[in-house]
Structures are given as C-alpha cells and as structure tokens.
Amino acid sequence: MQSVSANTYSVHFNDKAYTELNTHLEKANYSKVFILVDENTHQHCLPSFMSQIFGDYNYEIIEIEEGEINKTIETCVQVWHVLSELDADRKSVMINLGGGVITDLGGFVASTFKRGIDFINVPTTLLSMVDASVGGKTGVDLGSLKNQVGVINLPKMVLVISSFLETLEERQLHSGFAEMLKHGLIRDKKYWNELNLVSDFNKLDEFIYDSVVIKNDVVMQDPTEQNLRKILNYGHTLGHAVESYFLESESHKTLLHGEAIAVGMVLEAYLSNKLTGLSDDSLNAIKKTFINRYGKVSFTDEDIKNILTYLKFDKKNSHGNINFVLLKTIGECQIDVIVSEDLLYKSFAYYKV
Amino acid sequence: MQSVSANTYSVHFNDKAYTELNTHLEKANYSKVFILVDENTHQHCLPSFMSQIFGDYNYEIIEIEEGEINKTIETCVQVWHVLSELDADRKSVMINLGGGVITDLGGFVASTFKRGIDFINVPTTLLSMVDASVGGKTGVDLGSLKNQVGVINLPKMVLVISSFLETLEERQLHSGFAEMLKHGLIRDKKYWNELNLVSDFNKLDEFIYDSVVIKNDVVMQDPTEQNLRKILNYGHTLGHAVESYFLESESHKTLLHGEAIAVGMVLEAYLSNKLTGLSDDSLNAIKKTFINRYGKVSFTDEDIKNILTYLKFDKKNSHGNINFVLLKTIGECQIDVIVSEDLLYKSFAYYKV
Known part of the structure; x- marks a missing residue:
C-alpha cells in the first residue's frame, strides 16, 4: 500500500x-x-x-x-x-x-x-x-x-x-468505524455509501487507507484549524459533551469515543436538517445507520441539561458562542453555524423517538 | 526607544x-x-x-x-x-x-x-x-x-x-546584570567593557536595549538552537547544576539565577582557558568581575561531587556526553566542546582559590 x-x-x-x-x-x-x-x-x-x-x-x-x-x-x-x-x-x-x-x-x-x-x-x-x-x-x-x-x-x-x-474487541472496532463514517459524511458521499455496506471488520485495509487520505487532505489544507479543518469536528461538539458527561457521571457506563460521536452525528444531522439544508431523506439515512450499528443511548431530561453545560468548554468556541459544523448534504459541510439552545434540546428529542 | x-x-x-x-x-x-x-x-x-x-x-x-x-x-x-x-x-x-x-x-x-x-x-x-x-x-x-x-x-x-x-531589590538587579555580562562575553567585547564600568543601576535603559538586540540577533539566526543559539548557554551548563543543587539542598541558601550563572561563567572561563585558547589575562579579568560583583560561593568537596551529578540532566547533552560552550576570546565562543570530569573538578579548585 x-x-x-x-x-x-x-x-x-x-x-x-x-x-x-x-x-x-x-x-x-x-x-x-x-x-x-x-x-x-x-x-x-x-x-x-x-x-x-x-x-x-x-x-x-x-x-x-x-x-x-x-x-x-x-x-x-x-x-x-x-x-x-x-x-x-x-x-x-x-x-x-x-x-x-x-x-x-x-x-x-x-x-x-x-x-x-x-x-x-x-x-x-x-x-x-x-x-x-x-x-x-x-x-x-x-x-x-x-x-x-x-x-x-x-x-x-x-x-x-x-x-x-x-x-x-468488536466494540473497539465499531468505535473507530464511527470516525470513518464521519469522513464519508463530511467529504465523500461515495465513501459513505461503501462504508454502509461493510459488515466484515477483518477486511478494512482499503477503507483505513481512504480515511487517512481524506483526513490528511483536510489537515494539509488547514493545519491550524482556521477554516476547513473544522469539518473534522462534525459530530464532536455534542459528541464530546456526551462523552465527557458519561465519563464523569457515576451512574452511567462510559461510552467509547466512537459511540459518543455516533450520538453526536445523529444530533448534529438533525441540526443540519433544520439549519443548513440537509434533506429529510439524508437525515433519516444517517440516523438509521448509526442506530443500527451503535444502538440507542438513553438520556433523561436531567442528563441532557447536564450535557449541554459541557458545551461551553468546547475548544472550538469563542466569545461565548457555540459553533457547530453542520452538513449541507452528505459529503459537504458548513462551518461556524451558531445554534440556539432550544434547537439543541429538540435534537435530543429527535434522537430519542 | x-x-x-x-x-x-x-x-x-x-x-x-x-x-x-x-x-x-x-x-x-x-x-x-x-x-x-x-x-x-x-x-x-x-x-x-x-x-x-x-x-x-x-x-x-x-x-x-x-x-x-x-x-x-x-x-x-x-x-x-x-x-x-x-x-x-x-x-x-x-x-x-x-x-x-x-x-x-x-x-x-x-x-x-x-x-x-x-x-x-x-x-x-x-x-x-x-x-x-x-x-x-x-x-x-x-x-x-x-x-x-x-x-x-x-x-x-x-x-x-x-x-x-x-x-x-538590589540583589535582583545584580542577578539580571549577570546575563547582560554574559551577552558581552559571548558576543561583544566592547559591551563587556562598558558593563564593567556600570555602577548605577538606575540608568540601565540603554544597556537593556543592547542586551535585547544581542540576544535577538542570535535567536533570529538560529531559533531552534541547532548551532549559534547554543552560545547563550555560556556559564549555564555548570551554572544550572549549581542552581539546581542549591535549590534542592536543605543546607544551602537558594541562589538567584544570575548568582548561579556568575559562578558558572567563572568555572567555564577556566575550562575555556584550558581548552579553547582564552588568554590568562581574560580569564583573570572575568574572575575578578564576577567575584567583585557577586562575592564567592562556598563549595565543599561533597557539594562539588553532587553538583556534577546534575550535569547529566542538562538539556544540551546527548549520547551521554556533556557539551559546553566555551570562550575563545571575550566576545567569541566555540560550541560543542566536550570536557573531562577531571577538568570540571579543577575548575572548582580554580574558583575557590
């Protein structure tokens, strides 16, 4: 290779x-x-x-x-x-x-x-x-x-x-696979479609290579994350908050990174549908992929409230605003989208149904 | 300015x-x-x-x-x-x-x-x-x-x-002044001579400017310390070891940084005299300047032995060798000089007499 x-x-x-x-x-x-x-x-x-x-x-x-x-x-x-x-x-x-x-x-x-x-x-x-x-x-x-x-x-x-x-273990492979799915979502619809067909985790070599190429291409164009590189944070703004909360909360089992951003990618697909033109079909396809592969994590109202307090510590924010990377279509992103708190609560409601 | x-x-x-x-x-x-x-x-x-x-x-x-x-x-x-x-x-x-x-x-x-x-x-x-x-x-x-x-x-x-x-306090000003003397020693004999005449620490503005220019000139030419920048470490190889030992030892009062490198600059002037051609006159002038301004620190044989064990932690070393920056003349350095342990002990003997 x-x-x-x-x-x-x-x-x-x-x-x-x-x-x-x-x-x-x-x-x-x-x-x-x-x-x-x-x-x-x-x-x-x-x-x-x-x-x-x-x-x-x-x-x-x-x-x-x-x-x-x-x-x-x-x-x-x-x-x-x-x-x-x-x-x-x-x-x-x-x-x-x-x-x-x-x-x-x-x-x-x-x-x-x-x-x-x-x-x-x-x-x-x-x-x-x-x-x-x-x-x-x-x-x-x-x-x-x-x-x-x-x-x-x-x-x-x-x-x-x-x-x-x-x-x-299989669970660890699934966690990494979530980042690969992200590479498809933010940059390459064909790759996303191919990954959706993958069931045998013993034959990932070519896909690993593709993911490295996609990430490298983005990082080379913007090493210090001024613009383009931000798209790699898709799913991570809410995903990190979920991961941090579950890591700290004694009453929840810890989520692997990929499991947390799988949740984040569904939540942020909902935001994308409301704010940056992601189609209903794409939204439903994204939700289906992640729920099928990662199951559904349970959140109480208290959990959601706590998770949202973590957002202010996100490194991508400044001046008190929460910046999101959202999808315009599968394969294309919009950076620096500001999202209201109300819509964040609604994204969890969408995830839960 | x-x-x-x-x-x-x-x-x-x-x-x-x-x-x-x-x-x-x-x-x-x-x-x-x-x-x-x-x-x-x-x-x-x-x-x-x-x-x-x-x-x-x-x-x-x-x-x-x-x-x-x-x-x-x-x-x-x-x-x-x-x-x-x-x-x-x-x-x-x-x-x-x-x-x-x-x-x-x-x-x-x-x-x-x-x-x-x-x-x-x-x-x-x-x-x-x-x-x-x-x-x-x-x-x-x-x-x-x-x-x-x-x-x-x-x-x-x-x-x-x-x-x-x-x-x-006066003691803090003296500590800083040692670094300025170093700038003269490593790079500019005229500046060294001027500094030797300074007695009023209320009128340092022009000298501070000169020192910043000297250091900046060196750093600009070699920001990552591959070669030239090493000359700024003159007096610091042994000076840091002395400083670290006095900081950690409970039976010694702590030395200010400049006080420690004042010792280091005398010790390393001795090494320079033996290894890189620094003249006897220059060696004596350097010792006189520092002893007059900073007094003499007392070292027991046990102290010296302990100080030399600190050398191996010096960041400038690699592959187990102790690298020194030494003076060829006042105003000119030679980098990457390896010094025997025997000579290190002799430099302390010279300092003490």
Missing part, C-alpha cells in the same frame, strides 16, 4: 511501515529509543512490533495504565520523570505504540520534554489509525474536559499496521 | 510599549484578557500597568505564588483549571506580568491551553527583560530539573517597561 505524505512526515502501511521505520532509526542515530505502551499493547502488540525492528538500539519500555481515565497531566508527570531517570536527552525518540490515549499523551509528553524530542506514532486501534494518526494534535484531559491541554506538533512518521486490529 | 523586531513579534520599550499594546488589544478583539501575576507584581506592577491600558476589555487577574519553587506543573494545573472555570477560549489572551517564573510558566500554560492561545510577555525583572523576553522558550521545572518540560513558542509581543525595575 502506498504511503500518504503529510507536510513533513508520512503515514506508512503494513510491511512498508517496518521498512521505513528501520531505515529511519538507522539514519537518525538516536541516543535512546523509548517505547510507550499500556498493559494491553505491551502484551499484545509489542512482541510482534519488536520482532520487526532490526539493529541494536538502546531501548527502554515505558508502560502506563490503559484507558481515557489515565490520559491526564498526572500520567505525563510520571512519564517525564521516568524519561529523566532513564537519561532521555534531546536526541532520544519516543515511539507511541497504542490507541489514542497513548498517541495523544505520548505525543504531548515528547513535544514538551526538554522543549521537544522526536516521536513516532504506531496506532494500534482502528480509531487511532484513522483519526489520531494524522494531524499532529496531541494532548491530555483536564478533569472531564477532553484534550484541554496539548499542542499541535507533528510526529516524525506514522505507522499503520493493520494486523494489530486482530487484538481488538 | 526603537522597537526590536524578532521573527513574528516585536519587543517594545517604555511608552511605546503601552501604545503598541493598546493598539494590539483593540485590533485583536480578544474574548477575554487574562493577566498572570504573582503577589509581588500584583501589588507593585499591576496598578500602574492597568492605568495605561485603555478600552473596556473583559479582564481576569490570575495570581500564583512567587518564586522558582512554584515554577511547576502543579502550578500549571491550577492555572489551566482557573482558565477553564473562567471560560477562557481559543480567542483569549494571557498577559504574563512578572519575572522569569511568570513569563516562562505563563508562556507554557498559554501555549498548551486548548492547544495554544495568544500570550504577551511583560517582564518586570531585569533578568526577564534581558533574557526571557526574547527567544520563545517557555517551560517549568520538574523536581529540581530546571525547564525540563516546556515548548518553544513565540509571544505576540514583549513589553519592556524599565520603571518596573524601581520595585526590585
């Missing part, structure tokens, strides 16, 4: 990924190679990853606890201390082997350690392959506020090795 | 500084203006600063505790939380009003909050005017490791208002 070139780095796939990594490590002459893992990727991904690296490098493995709940500054502090104790210097490199928590947190730790060392992302979940792998967003959560602290900084390279998906 | 233009921002002085700030705030239309202070600058600098800002902006004052001991990630976490609670968004700005702790920490907090908001530095100490004001280095300490976590990111503007120096 061909590599996808971003501004100053490339996304490499499968066998080619290992070849490129070996070439890079040999050339870069790093003083030390740190590999950041969690207990899952330590057990299920690290052995096969290491077996493909040749050359006698100075390795250290750093393991953190898995899960969004550990994507915190406190975990960063631990990793910064470990790096210091293990004599990491500015010529060290950090390889982030894991899902979005590992690549987001590891990217932030590397970008800020001694004011920045090289890092390489090796996403091991479908979600991180199609989302975190491209674009340079790094960061951690602050309490329940997602990605509140971070920087935009590019990895040296991204390696997508689809055999890691074999280690994932 | 003329402004000094850096890559994408300018350093403005005194009255012009306030004019430029007012113009910028009016044009930028920030959603909120956050001013970071410590208890000292809150009391002694904020009132006169605020009296010079016109326009009806949405202000919030954030106060942190003063001192290097509070230049930590824990303080950052507090400030990030306060920003979140006060509805800071991506269109907010942070004005850092204080010494190096405020500008370094505030710059890091702003650079990482929601992946980066604008910040403006208003240094209130001599040290921060001539050092932190230019170059975009932000960061905090990790335990006793100075600036171990940070990013390089440029402020929107820097305002040097020399009347703030009237609020400082």
Whole structure:
C-alpha cells in the first residue's frame, strides 16, 4: 500500500511501515529509543512490533495504565520523570505504540520534554489509525474536559499496521468505524455509501487507507484549524459533551469515543436538517445507520441539561458562542453555524423517538 | 526607544510599549484578557500597568505564588483549571506580568491551553527583560530539573517597561546584570567593557536595549538552537547544576539565577582557558568581575561531587556526553566542546582559590 505524505512526515502501511521505520532509526542515530505502551499493547502488540525492528538500539519500555481515565497531566508527570531517570536527552525518540490515549499523551509528553524530542506514532486501534494518526494534535484531559491541554506538533512518521486490529474487541472496532463514517459524511458521499455496506471488520485495509487520505487532505489544507479543518469536528461538539458527561457521571457506563460521536452525528444531522439544508431523506439515512450499528443511548431530561453545560468548554468556541459544523448534504459541510439552545434540546428529542 | 523586531513579534520599550499594546488589544478583539501575576507584581506592577491600558476589555487577574519553587506543573494545573472555570477560549489572551517564573510558566500554560492561545510577555525583572523576553522558550521545572518540560513558542509581543525595575531589590538587579555580562562575553567585547564600568543601576535603559538586540540577533539566526543559539548557554551548563543543587539542598541558601550563572561563567572561563585558547589575562579579568560583583560561593568537596551529578540532566547533552560552550576570546565562543570530569573538578579548585 502506498504511503500518504503529510507536510513533513508520512503515514506508512503494513510491511512498508517496518521498512521505513528501520531505515529511519538507522539514519537518525538516536541516543535512546523509548517505547510507550499500556498493559494491553505491551502484551499484545509489542512482541510482534519488536520482532520487526532490526539493529541494536538502546531501548527502554515505558508502560502506563490503559484507558481515557489515565490520559491526564498526572500520567505525563510520571512519564517525564521516568524519561529523566532513564537519561532521555534531546536526541532520544519516543515511539507511541497504542490507541489514542497513548498517541495523544505520548505525543504531548515528547513535544514538551526538554522543549521537544522526536516521536513516532504506531496506532494500534482502528480509531487511532484513522483519526489520531494524522494531524499532529496531541494532548491530555483536564478533569472531564477532553484534550484541554496539548499542542499541535507533528510526529516524525506514522505507522499503520493493520494486523494489530486482530487484538481488538468488536466494540473497539465499531468505535473507530464511527470516525470513518464521519469522513464519508463530511467529504465523500461515495465513501459513505461503501462504508454502509461493510459488515466484515477483518477486511478494512482499503477503507483505513481512504480515511487517512481524506483526513490528511483536510489537515494539509488547514493545519491550524482556521477554516476547513473544522469539518473534522462534525459530530464532536455534542459528541464530546456526551462523552465527557458519561465519563464523569457515576451512574452511567462510559461510552467509547466512537459511540459518543455516533450520538453526536445523529444530533448534529438533525441540526443540519433544520439549519443548513440537509434533506429529510439524508437525515433519516444517517440516523438509521448509526442506530443500527451503535444502538440507542438513553438520556433523561436531567442528563441532557447536564450535557449541554459541557458545551461551553468546547475548544472550538469563542466569545461565548457555540459553533457547530453542520452538513449541507452528505459529503459537504458548513462551518461556524451558531445554534440556539432550544434547537439543541429538540435534537435530543429527535434522537430519542 | 526603537522597537526590536524578532521573527513574528516585536519587543517594545517604555511608552511605546503601552501604545503598541493598546493598539494590539483593540485590533485583536480578544474574548477575554487574562493577566498572570504573582503577589509581588500584583501589588507593585499591576496598578500602574492597568492605568495605561485603555478600552473596556473583559479582564481576569490570575495570581500564583512567587518564586522558582512554584515554577511547576502543579502550578500549571491550577492555572489551566482557573482558565477553564473562567471560560477562557481559543480567542483569549494571557498577559504574563512578572519575572522569569511568570513569563516562562505563563508562556507554557498559554501555549498548551486548548492547544495554544495568544500570550504577551511583560517582564518586570531585569533578568526577564534581558533574557526571557526574547527567544520563545517557555517551560517549568520538574523536581529540581530546571525547564525540563516546556515548548518553544513565540509571544505576540514583549513589553519592556524599565520603571518596573524601581520595585526590585538590589540583589535582583545584580542577578539580571549577570546575563547582560554574559551577552558581552559571548558576543561583544566592547559591551563587556562598558558593563564593567556600570555602577548605577538606575540608568540601565540603554544597556537593556543592547542586551535585547544581542540576544535577538542570535535567536533570529538560529531559533531552534541547532548551532549559534547554543552560545547563550555560556556559564549555564555548570551554572544550572549549581542552581539546581542549591535549590534542592536543605543546607544551602537558594541562589538567584544570575548568582548561579556568575559562578558558572567563572568555572567555564577556566575550562575555556584550558581548552579553547582564552588568554590568562581574560580569564583573570572575568574572575575578578564576577567575584567583585557577586562575592564567592562556598563549595565543599561533597557539594562539588553532587553538583556534577546534575550535569547529566542538562538539556544540551546527548549520547551521554556533556557539551559546553566555551570562550575563545571575550566576545567569541566555540560550541560543542566536550570536557573531562577531571577538568570540571579543577575548575572548582580554580574558583575557590
């Protein structure tokens, strides 16, 4: 599979990924190679990853606890201390082997350690392959506020090795698939239609590639999210609020990121139908796709009220306005749409029926 | 006084500084203006600063505790939380009003909050005017490791208002003056000679300007410290180690940054005499200047041994080597000089006699 070139780095796939990594490590002459893992990727991904690296490098493995709940500054502090104790210097490199928590947190730790060392992302979940792998967003959560602290900084390279998906549970694959559906909705109706036919999650390689190309194309045109890049936030304004609320609320089970934005994409399709001309047919098709694949999450009136209070912390807002990315049609977006609170409540009513 | 233009921002002085700030705030239309202070600058600098800002902006004052001991990630976490609670968004700005702790920490907090908001530095100490004001280095300490976590990111503007120096104790002025002496040593013998004649710290305006020009010239040529910028680290390799050790050791009083690098500059002048051709006369002149102005710090053999263990954490090192910037003559440097441990011990012996 061909590599996808971003501004100053490339996304490499499968066998080619290992070849490129070996070439890079040999050339870069790093003083030390740190590999950041969690207990899952330590057990299920690290052995096969290491077996493909040749050359006698100075390795250290750093393991953190898995899960969004550990994507915190406190975990960063631990990793910064470990790096210091293990004599990491500015010529060290950090390889982030894991899902979005590992690549987001590891990217932030590397970008800020001694004011920045090289890092390489090796996403091991479908979600991180199609989302975190491209674009340079790094960061951690602050309490329940997602990605509140971070920087935009590019990895040296991204390696997508689809055999890691074999280690994932079905629920994790569905979560990543939601971001792929989003890529279709915001940018490519044909791709959306193709994805709707997918039932076998063992044959995703070509689709992963398509999603990386779509996201990369958007990010390359607008790396710092002034305009076009905002379309990647479709479903995320309400989706993040739902995710944050469920993460913090003790009476709700935690939703995976893709499960939360699946809700957000239905809610925001309703807003799109009311405000930016999305047709009734498209709205119904979108709702059907997501409810069929992800089921329906239950919200009480109290839940909805609480979720809407999270919106004011959304990074995309300014001057007290809530900005949405909405759909004009499937495949085309409108950015910077301001939505009334009343309509937000109505979107939940539509989701529930 | 003329402004000094850096890559994408300018350093403005005194009255012009306030004019430029007012113009910028009016044009930028920030959603909120956050001013970071410590208890000292809150009391002694904020009132006169605020009296010079016109326009009806949405202000919030954030106060942190003063001192290097509070230049930590824990303080950052507090400030990030306060920003979140006060509805800071991506269109907010942070004005850092204080010494190096405020500008370094505030710059890091702003650079990482929601992946980066604008910040403006208003240094209130001599040290921060001539050092932190230019170059975009932000960061905090990790335990006793100075600036171990940070990013390089440029402020929107820097305002040097020399009347703030009237609020400082003599010892603080001396600390800043050490960095100015360094600018002479590494880049400009004439400037070094002029500074040696300075006794009245009430008339520093022109010298501050000269130091900003020297530092800016170096940083502009090499913003990411690949080569030339390393010369700014003269005196800092050993100076930082001394500073860190005294900060952490309970049996020593804490040294100000300038006091520590004054020691470092004598030690590294000795190394320069042995390794890079600095003349005996220059070595003696350098020692005399610093001992006369800063006195002599006492070191036991145990102290020296401990100080040298800090060197391995220096950010400028890689592959286990300790890299020094040394002087060839007063006004000219050589970078990337490797020094044996034996010679490091001898430099302390020279300092002590």
